[in-house]
Amino acid sequence: MSLDQSSGVPRSSDGTWERLSQVAVKGAEYDFRERQPHPKCLEGTRVDLLDYIRGLLENKEKSRIIWLHGTAGVGKSAVAYTIAERMRGLKVTEQTTTEKRLAGSFFFSRKHTKRCTTGYFFATLAYQFASNFASVREEVNRAIHENPALLDPDKSLHDQMEALLLQPLRRLRFRLRDGAPSVFVIDALDECTSKTEVADLISILGQALCDPDVPVIHILLTSRSEAHIHDAIQEEAVRPLVYEIPVKTTGESVAKIISLDGADVDNDICIFLEQSFRKLRSRCSNFPQPTKDEISRLASRAGRRFIVASTMVKFIDDGYNDPRDRLQLLLELTSDLLPGTEVYKLYDNILSSCADPKRAYLHLSVVAALADPLPISQISELLGPGEGKDVETALVQLRSVLDIPTDRSLPVNIYHSSVRDYVSDPSNCNLPQVQCIASPHSLLARSSLRLMVPDIRASTTFLDALLELEKQSQVMQAHDPLKLERSLSFAAGATTSSSLSAMASRRSRTRFVVLAGGPRWTCLVTVTRRR
Template identity: 30%
Template sequence: MESSSRAALLQDAIRPTISGNAQVINAGHDVVLHGSSAPPPAGLRDLLRPVSNATHTRAGHVARCDPGTRLKVIAQIKQWLNSLDKRAAICWLSGPAGYGKSAVAQTIAERYAAKGRLLGCFFFLRGAGERSHISRLIPTLAYQISLFVPAVKPLLEKALRDDTDMLGPSVSLAHQFQKLIIEPIHSTTSKVLVFSHLAKQKIFIIDALDECNDKAETAAFIDVLLNAFPGRSYLPFRILLTSRVEEHIRKKLDHSEAHHLDLENFDARSDIQAYFKREFACIFDQNCQMMQRIPKPWPSAKDLTELLDKAGSSFAFAMTLIQFVGGDSMPHKALQQLLESGADSLDPLYKKVLSSASRTAALHHILGTIMILEDNQSISFISSLLNLQYEEVIHELLGVQSIIKIPSHDNQPIMLYHTSLQDFLTIKSRSDQYFIDPPLQHLHLAIHCLKHLAKYTSNDFFEGDVANYASFNWPHHILLGFQRQQCYVDETTMSSLETLIENLLTFQGNTWYNTILTVEVYKKLRMLSCVRDGKDLFQVSYCNFQMVHHTLNMYKTLQGSIITKNLTRLFEQVIDVYEVRVYN
């Protein structure tokens, strides 16, 4: 009876459907449907929340190897992947920023995705939200596996519903990797031919591991990977990692069985040459009317050689150079400008790079420090001296990586691709808004040195490379800061110097003196081993301390309008203490 009533009410409807607990009520001319239905269960995508813009199919500009380039690197990765050696289940591709690690990873990902051998990939990017958090890596890889092998999907859904805290912060990466990667793959190995030992090895690609925000978690994840393979008879996949050689990564992988490929060991000159030839040909074709009188080949063999010398092994520099030339309305003149023999030939390129970089105070201080230090220093050294987070220094330098070589190792120095960058930045007529004033930068570094020493608790000696540098060089930076007679120093800087020096001598004077005396003894012992003339320890020590006394005495010249009487008094106090130490 109820069914016939419903049918009568809806007799004029087109293909009506009534399901569940829906109730049909006749309210005059209106028919009202009342009902309730439970929300559909969350799908796997909702459960895992994969980072869609971290895969090889992400939108926007994506770096990849140009045709005919990086062939040797790609061939070695292919050889590793197809190897029968079970111990080399992980391949680590390392290299400095700008050398094309991500381009290689993208190219490998696209090629093996087309061959049906890519299980999953993740391209980290510092400061890009979830792409910089390692907590999103395993869920994203797990979701990609479910797309590659649908039989994995119900296994993942069950694992997540059985343990609702699986993706929470209290669950270890090792447990997640076991439940969301290893066990689902093992459960489907016997059922799916694609995972059998007869099929070709599959691959996971994890790019830019050094761009994860949490170093401790990154190191823990590497342990997870290394522990996933020993003792297992077979796992049907291999893992390609790429990164700079940061210390927390190097310590884990250096002494492991991971296969290591270093991009610095591959000559990129022929690859960059092929890139130049193709890109310059495109620029010529796009401007054929403008350049119809320019003789071919363009650029000439001689000019191409000079461009290759400028680029070195940096694809980032090569790409910036191409963008500069190709973006000009008269490309041939832009190229000629870069090839001119004058010291300022690269100035337009430097301005282009810096105009696209961040204009933060941090970048200005970082660049200023790199420009005026007598010796090239590492990222760790500079971050500690300037009291910046290591990741912040990396982030700022990545914006100028086409003109500054970011080293692949933590303990390697930051280098300029061309020394002309130092001249450009420290000559106002050339750099204009990007100018770095050396005397003022020296004074800022003196302040950073003194602040670094002030952080130490009372000890017999200052320890560490940065502390030793600060101990010896804060007077040096002050001297260079005041060497220009018309140097204007603001009152805040002067006051900071006075306060910091006063505090050093008052609260840490003995620690500072002991540190200098100890290092001088070490230098003296090295000197003794060289001269071999039998001078006794005390005589050489006396000479060394006399040299220190003479050096410090130079600061008596820093008087008048440039330096306050208080600073003069403080330097004289240093000299007086040394006189007591030396002569007593």
């Protein structure tokens, strides 16, 4: 392997390093710029939790999985980012200058097709790991040269882990023996759409940490408190390796809970709100700094969920409305909310402030249903002259829950997965206008077909495929993803690439991609469903 003197990027003689670079998902790295502003714990917040995690990461005796879990919006990703940033700033040993303790990071996301699966997990970590430890690049390069299929996302996770991660780690066993443990940070594992993949990954990571020839390493793993993840963690081979947070600790004979949503979080949210309002006041001099009582009221309404507090600030400071009026709207929110419903109530209020709440909800649900996000102009064209009317006007009013780039050629994204939860079931919304809205998946399917019809060539092949698909659908049981996969695969095989291709993913059987012919819509839409 040689070094490109102009760019400083390592090159291999046969291009294997370059292929690894192309397969590695850059957006999964903790500090990828597309996710800016990055979630991060403010100075003076999460002090006990961060200190506890850092203490666990200093343990040199045994490799561990530190499992940080909690409900949506309590700040798991902010903690993961803060720990990753801290580890990136620490050297493995005092003698090294470039090798940092952060060995790699992977932030899962249901919004991106390569980050909602484990298929690219080990390739991504191997690229980061070998970039950090130059001495193992040859090992990684040789493994790929000998078995190029390691970069295939359908390749066995066990084979990928063994060749791309364990073998390089074994080479560093003696070098890292006296240094501080290296750390991998894995965020939002629940965003991986396949429960089977999640269980397999947890099992395989457990096997890796038990390898006697691997140096001590730690894995910070964050997720929602979902049953399938809990079950995988509780497996006999994995459980002894896991430190679980929330955790009950003792100090000076007093029991203490270290968690993401303990009583100390109320104060942390107050700090966050105070700092956010000071920044707003520096830009908007006529905005009065809220009183301590008002900040306490807002913090109480946040229900110890940072996503609620963050959304409140975005709602108040949206750049379009008078922040004083928006603040007053939030102060009038009832405090008698059931635990866990705070964010949904806030989303109700954000929608009710829109000129047309029903249309705003519809367009929000469409954005949340897209696995591959689209720009506003393409969403409008996709939905057509009826449902696609005034898409930009509606979405701009939802800036507090949507990331809408100033460059309109870039895709629109939801800020947080709780938005997808909210629109996944109309009963989560208490606005009467939205109760009769059709599923966004049905709307997207109809819109896709409408756009494709003009580009479909006059061909009996396509009609035959649709007739066969209809026959299969008549005998298909509801919620039968296996038969859905076979039906869609048949349709794809029976048509030409310039007309229609419908593909079912083996990795996520409830996802299908509709591809349309013509230059305008190469990849029209990816629709996903929760299992």
